[in-house]
Amino acid sequence: MRRVLTLFTFLLLTVAAFVPVSAQARGEVLIKNATVLTAARGTLEGTDILIRGGKIVRIGKGLTAGSGAVTFDATGKFVTPGIIDAHSHTMLSAINEGSLAVTSMTDVKEMLDPTDITIYRALAGGVTSALLLHGSANPIGGQSATVKFKWGRPAADYLIPDAPLGIKFALGENVKRSSQTQTQPGQTFRYPRTRMGTMEVIRDAFRRARDYKQEWDDFRAKKTKVPPRVDEELQPLVEILEGKRIVHCHGYRSDEHLNILRMAEEFGFRVGTLQHGLEAYKIAPEIAKHGAGVSIFTDSWSYKLEAYDNTPYNAYILWKNGVTVSINSDSDERMRRLNLDAAKTMKFGGVPEEDALKMITLNPAKQLGIDKRTGSIEQGKDGDIVIWNMHPFSPYSHPEITMIEGEVFFDRSRDKLNRAVLAKEREELEKLDVNKAPGSGGTPPARPAERRIKERDEADRGEIGGDN
Amino acid sequence: MKTMRRILISFSLTSLLSLAVFAQSDGSQQNKTGRAGTFAIVGARVVTVSGAVIENGTVVIQNGKITAVGAGASVPSGAERIDGKGLSVYPGMIDSSTSMGLSEIGQGANATVDIAEIAGNNSNAKAITAVNPHSSHINVTRVNGITTVMSAPIGGLITGQGTVINLNGSTQADMAVESTVALVINFPRVAGGGGFGGGFGGFGGGPQVDFNELVRRRDTAVEELKKTFAAALNHAKAVEAYAKDKSLPMVPTNLAYEAMIPYVRGEKPIVFTAERERDIKAVAKFVADMKIKGIVVGGQEAWKATDELKRNNIPVIFTNIYSLPVRDDDPYDSLFDVPSKLQAAGVKFAISTGDVGAEARDLPYHAGLAGSHGLSPEEALKSVTLYPAQILGVSDRLGSIEVGKMANVVVSDGDILDPRTNIKHVFINGRLIPLTSRHTELFDSFKDRK
Numbered sequence: 001m002r003r004v005l006t007l008f009t010f011l012l013l014t015v016a017a018f019v020p021v022s023a024q025a026r027g028e029v030l031i032k033n034a035t036v037l038t039a040a041r042g043t044l045e046g047t048d049i050l051i052r053g054g055k056i057v058r059i060g061k062g063l064t065a066g067s068g069a070v071t072f073d074a075t076g077k078f079v080t081p082g083i084i085d086a087h088s089h090t091m092l093s094a095i096n097e098g099s100l101a102v103t104s105m106t107d108v109k110e111m112l113d114p115t116d117i118t119i120y121r122a123l124a125g126g127v128t129s130a131l132l133l134h135g136s137a138n139p140i141g142g143q144s145a146t147v148k149f150k151w152g153r154p155a156a157d158y159l160i161p162d163a164p165l166g167i168k169f170a171l172g173e174n175v176k177r178s179s180q181t182q183t184q185p186g187q188t189f190r191y192p193r194t195r196m197g198t199m200e201v202i203r204d205a206f207r208r209a210r211d212y213k214q215e216w217d218d219f220r221a222k223k224t225k226v227p228p229r230v231d232e233e234l235q236p237l238v239e240i241l242e243g244k245r246i247v248h249c250h251g252y253r254s255d256e257h258l259n260i261l262r263m264a265e266e267f268g269f270r271v272g273t274l275q276h277g278l279e280a281y282k283i284a285p286e287i288a289k290h291g292a293g294v295s296i297f298t299d300s301w302s303y304k305l306e307a308y309d310n311t312p313y314n315a316y317i318l319w320k321n322g323v324t325v326s327i328n329s330d331s332d333e334r335m336r337r338l339n340l341d342a343a344k345t346m347k348f349g350g351v352p353e354e355d356a357l358k359m360i361t362l363n364p365a366k367q368l369g370i371d372k373r374t375g376s377i378e379q380g381k382d383g384d385i386v387i388w389n390m391h392p393f394s395p396y397s398h399p400e401i402t403m404i405e406g407e408v409f410f411d412r413s414r415d416k417l418n419r420a421v422l423a424k425e426r427e428e429l430e431k432l433d434v435n436k437a438p439g440s441g442g443t444p445p446a447r448p449a450e451r452r453i454k455e456r457d458e459a460d461r462g463e464i465g466g467d468n
Numbered sequence: 469m470k471t472m473r474r475i476l477i478s479f480s481l482t483s484l485l486s487l488a489v490f491a492q493s494d495g496s497q498q499n500k501t502g503r504a505g506t507f508a509i510v511g512a513r514v515v516t517v518s519g520a521v522i523e524n525g526t527v528v529i530q531n532g533k534i535t536a537v538g539a540g541a542s543v544p545s546g547a548e549r550i551d552g553k554g555l556s557v558y559p560g561m562i563d564s565s566t567s568m569g570l571s572e573i574g575q576g577a578n579a580t581v582d583i584a585e586i587a588g589n590n591s592n593a594k595a596i597t598a599v600n601p602h603s604s605h606i607n608v609t610r611v612n613g614i615t616t617v618m619s620a621p622i623g624g625l626i627t628g629q630g631t632v633i634n635l636n637g638s639t640q641a642d643m644a645v646e647s648t649v650a651l652v653i654n655f656p657r658v659a660g661g662g663g664f665g666g667g668f669g670g671f672g673g674g675p676q677v678d679f680n681e682l683v684r685r686r687d688t689a690v691e692e693l694k695k696t697f698a699a700a701l702n703h704a705k706a707v708e709a710y711a712k713d714k715s716l717p718m719v720p721t722n723l724a725y726e727a728m729i730p731y732v733r734g735e736k737p738i739v740f741t742a743e744r745e746r747d748i749k750a751v752a753k754f755v756a757d758m759k760i761k762g763i764v765v766g767g768q769e770a771w772k773a774t775d776e777l778k779r780n781n782i783p784v785i786f787t788n789i790y791s792l793p794v795r796d797d798d799p800y801d802s803l804f805d806v807p808s809k810l811q812a813a814g815v816k817f818a819i820s821t822g823d824v825g826a827e828a829r830d831l832p833y834h835a836g837l838a839g840s841h842g843l844s845p846e847e848a849l850k851s852v853t854l855y856p857a858q859i860l861g862v863s864d865r866l867g868s869i870e871v872g873k874m875a876n877v878v879v880s881d882g883d884i885l886d887p888r889t890n891i892k893h894v895f896i897n898g899r900l901i902p903l904t905s906r907h908t909e910l911f912d913s914f915k916d917r918k
Contacts (some may be wrong), residue, residue, distance in 0.1 A: 285917065333791065403683050
C-alpha cells in the first residue's frame with residue numbers, strides 16, 4: 001500500500017511538473033506573424049491573433065497588446081485551431097457497462113480521471129477537446145462527456161459547461177458479441193444476439209420513453225394526480241426525443257446505420273453522429289438527407305469482418321455529398337497524430353486542404369454542438385490554438401504550443417527543459433525502500449490497480465475479450 | 469505522350485476488369501500482376517537513396533532490372549517513356565516486420581488467419597507456405613509505394629521462418645525474394661511469456677511474483693533455448709556423420725531441428741523480438757554466446773543498449789512509432805525519438821510498422837513521425853528503404869535506385885513520406901503495377917451513387 005501511495009505522490013509531482021504555466025492569467029495573449037489556418041476563412045499569412053480573457057478578440061496584422069501580455073513570435077510557424085477528437089475514451093476510469101442492453105442511466109462524466117497521462121500526450125499532439133464516449137457493448141449505452149483537456153485541473157474543470165448532452169448507441173458486432181461471452185452458472189445470454197434484436201431493443205426503449213414522457217406531460221397538465229416515478233433509464237431518452245441530447249451511434253455496416261436513421265425519423269429526432277461509419281460512403285446521400293454527421297477513422301480497416309468494406313475514400317465521398325465529416329481516433333495512441341490522418345483525405349479523393357483541416361476541428365465541433373465557441377480561428381471564439389513548427393499536414397510537423405482559452409497546456413521547449421528534473425526525481429524515488437524490487441531487500445509492495453490502457457485503446461474495436 | 473496514353477488506357481481497362489472481379493466479393497481475385505516491358509522515366513527527380521539526388525534524371529527499367537540511372541542516361545529504343553516532369557523516383561519501400569498475407573481478418577474470421585502455430589518450436593513453419601498471394605492487403609499496401617515486406621509468423625517461442633516477398637505475383641514463388649530469410653524467436657522475457665513486439669508483465673495480470681524469481685525464470689528459459697540450439701547442432705552433426713558412415717545409427721527425422729541448422733550455425737540471421745533494455749541486453753548476450761547473427765525487432769528501449777547492440781553487430785527493426793510511451797512518466801515523444809537515438813549511437817536500424825498487414829501501407833508515416841522527432845528526412849527515408857534491405861540481407865537487389873538492382877521503383881508527385889503525396893506509378897520486379905486495390909474498387913463502386 002505504501003508503494004501505491006508513493007507512486008501516487010510521484011504521479012502527482014509528475015503532473016505538477018508537466019504543467020508549464022498553470023497560473024498563467026487569463027489576461028492577454030498575442031501570437032505574432034503566423035501562417036494561420038483558420039479552418040473557416042482560409043489561410044492568413046503573416047497574421048497576428050490577440051486573445052483576451054480566453055477569447056479571440058482580434059485577428060489581423062500588426063496587432064498590439066497591453067503590457068503584461070504573453071507574446072509568442074510565430075514567424076515561420078503555422079497556427080491552427082485546437083484539434084477536436086469526436087470519439088475518445090481517454091481519461092475514463094470505466095468505459096462499458098455491459099450487463100444490460102440499455103444502460104442510458106450510466107454516465108461517463110462520473111468516470112473522469114484528470115491525472116491520466118494520455119491527456120498530456122493528446123495535448124502534445126495538438127488536441128484540445130474531445131467527446132468521451134461510453135463503450136459499444138449495448139444498443140443504448142451510457143451518457144457522454146464533452147471536455148477540454150485542461151491538464152492539471154480537477155475533473156469538473158474539464159467539462160465544457162454549455163456543451164449539449166450526449167449519449168452513445170451501438171450497432172453490429174460489438175453489441176452482438178457481448179451476448180456471446182461465457183455465462184456464469186444460472187445466467188442466460190443477454191438479448192440481443194442479432195442485428196434484428198438490436199433494433200428491437202432500441203425500438204422498445206423509445207416506445208417506453210414515449211409512454212413515460214406522456215405520463216409526465218399528463219401529470220404536468222394536471223390530467224393525472226400522482227407524479228410518475230422518476231426513471232433514470234428513460235429520462236435521457238426523453239431528452240433525445242425533445243432534441244436536448246445528441247445521439248452518437250457506433251456502427252460499421254451501411255444497412256444498420258440506415259436502420260437507425262429510419263428509426264430516429266420514426267420517433268421524430270435526428271441522429272447527431274454516426275460513429276465509425278466504415279461503410280457510410282455507401283449511403284452518403286441518405287445520411288446527407290437525414291442531416292446526421294459522420295465521425296470516421298481516416299482509414300483503419302480489415303481488423304474485423306464488419307471493417308472489411310472500409311475505404312480511405314470514405315471521407316471524400318461523404319464530403320462530396322455535403323455530410324459533416326470528422327476524423328476521430330478512438331485511441332489514446334492515434335489521438336496524437338490526427339493531423340496526419342486528416343492530411344490523408346487530400347490524397348484519397350482530393351479533399352481540399354481547408355476542408356481536410358475542418359475534419360479535425362470545425363466539423364467535430366459542430367457534431368458536438370460546441371462550434372459557437374471552438375473549432376476555428378474566428379473572432380469571438382475560445383482561444384483554443386496550436387502553434388506548429390511547420391504545416392500540420394507535413395509528416396515532419398509537431399505542435400510547439402497547445403493552448404486552451406489562451407492558456408498554455410503544452411509547451412514543447414518547456415517540456416524538454418523539465419525532463420532532467422523529472423529523471424532525477426524518478427531516480428530518487430526508485431531508491432526509496434518501498435520502491436525496491438521484491439527480493440532485493442526492500443519492503444514487498446502491494447499490487448497497484450490493473451492498467452487498462454490497452455483495453456481502452458481498443459474500445460469499440462472489440463479486439464479484447466470483453467466488449468468495449 | 470502517346471505511350472502515356474497507352475498506359476492510361478491500360479489502367480482503365482484493368483480497373484474495369486477489377487470491377488467485374490469485385491462482384492465475387494471475396495478479395496481473392498484482386499491481385500493483378502501488372503505488365504512487363506521496357507520503361508524509361510525521363511526528367512524526374514531521382515532519389516537514389518544510396519547516392520545523391522539526381523535532378524532531372526532518367527531511370528531505365530528493362531527485364532525486371534534497373535539498367536540505367538542518371539541525368540544523361542539514354543533511353544533504349546522501344547521503351548515506354550514516362551514523363552517525369554514534376555515527379556520523383558524512389559526505391560520501393562520495404563516493411564521489414566509484418567505478417568502480410570498470413571491474416572486477412574484478425575477477428576471473427578479465423579478461417580482467414582494463418583499467423584501462429586501452436587508448438588513451442590515452430591522452426592520448420594515457413595511463412596512463404598501460408599502467404600496468400602491474393603490477400604487484399606497486398607494491393608492496398610503496394611499502391612502506397614511499399615513494394616516489399618518481410619512477413620513472419622508470431623506463435624510460440626520459435627515462431628518459424630520469415631520470408632521476404634515482393635507485393636506482386638500470382639503464386640508464392642512469384643512473390644518470393646528470399647523464401648526463408650530469418651528464423652523468428654520470441655525471446656524469453658523477464659515478466660511473462662512471449663509475444664511479438666509488445667506487452668509488459670510485472671503488474672496487472674496473474675499472481676504477483678518476486679522480480680528476482682522472474683529473472684530466474686527468464687534465465688531458465690534462455691538455458692532451455694540454448695539446449696534446443698545445441699540439440700539442433702548435434703542433430704546436424706549426427707545426420708552428416710550418418711551420411712558418411714551408414715553403419716552409424718540412423719538419425720530420427722526432426723523437421724524443427726533440421727530447419728534450425730543454418731540459423732544456429734550463424735549462416736542466416738535470427739530475428740529476436742525484444743522491447744525492454746534488460747531483454748535486449750539478454751538477446752545481445754545470447755547472440756554472443758551462441759555465435760549467431762541476430763536482429764532485434766521491437767526495440768522500445770534499444771537506445772539504452774546501444775553498446776551491446778553495436779558490439780555484437782545486432783541491427784534493430786523498430787516497430788514502435790505507433791505505440792504509446794511505456795511508462796506514465798516517460799517523455800511524450802519517447803518512442804518517436806528512438807530511431808534518431810539509434811542513429812546517433814551508430815546502431816543499424818530500420819523502421820517498420822510491425823503491423824500484421826492491413827496497416828502496413830502506413831510505413832511512410834511511421835518514418836515521417838521519426839523524422840519529426842530528431843531523425844533527418846534523409847535518414848527517415850533510408851530507414852524504410854536501404855536500411856531494411858541491408859538488415860534483411862537483400863541490399864544487393866533492393867533498397868535503392870542503382871543499376872543492376874531489381875526494378876522496385878515508385879514514382880510520386882512529392883515527398884514519399886508525406887501523407888498528401890500521390891503515388892503515380894509503381895514498378896515491382898520491372899512490372900508496371902495497376903494502381904487499383906480493394907479500396908479503389910469500393911470507391912469506384914460507390915462514388916457516384918445518388
